[in-house]
Amino acid sequence: MSQKLGSDCVEIHTGTFSNLIKSKKNYSKEFLKIKKCSNLGKKIGLEVHAGHGLDYDCTKLLCKIPEINEFNIGHFIIGESIFYGLDKVIRNFKKIIK
Numbered sequence: 001m002s003q004k005l006g007s008d009c010v011e012i013h014t015g016t017f018s019n020l021i022k023s024k025k026n027y028s029k030e031f032l033k034i035k036k037c038s039n040l041g042k043k044i045g046l047e048v049h050a051g052h053g054l055d056y057d058c059t060k061l062l063c064k065i066p067e068i069n070e071f072n073i074g075h076f077i078i079g080e081s082i083f084y085g086l087d088k089v090i091r092n093f094k095k096i097i098k
Contacts, residue, residue: 009047011072012037014062018053021061031061038067060096071097 012034020027034050041048050062051072059071073093080089 007046009049009069010041011049011051012041012068013052014050014054014058015052017062018055018058021058022053022055027061034062035065035067038065042067056092056096059093063097 014034017027017030017034020030038048038050047069048067049070049072050068054062054071054073055076059073062068062071077086077089077093
């Protein structure tokens with residue numbers, strides 16, 4: 001649908017995946033769904049973004065999906081920055097996404 005509307009990107013909702021990780025439940029099926037959607041998005045020419053509920057742990061796992069071009073992690077970054085400082089939080093994420 002995104003492609004038909006003329007969109008150049010799509011964002012995959014990662015909230016369920018993130019909640020499963022945070023509650024220490026099996027997230028493998030949700031990870032595979034995200035991977036399949038990312039592959040399809042890339043295949044049809046869309047830039048793939050991921051967002052909702054992301055933190056260090058979730059992002060570290062999703063970085064294993066090379067089709068994802070962007071992680072929308074602003075909410076977590078600002079929240080963590082209150083306790084640890086913006087510079088430190090950004091440096092931590094840079095380590096994860098490299």
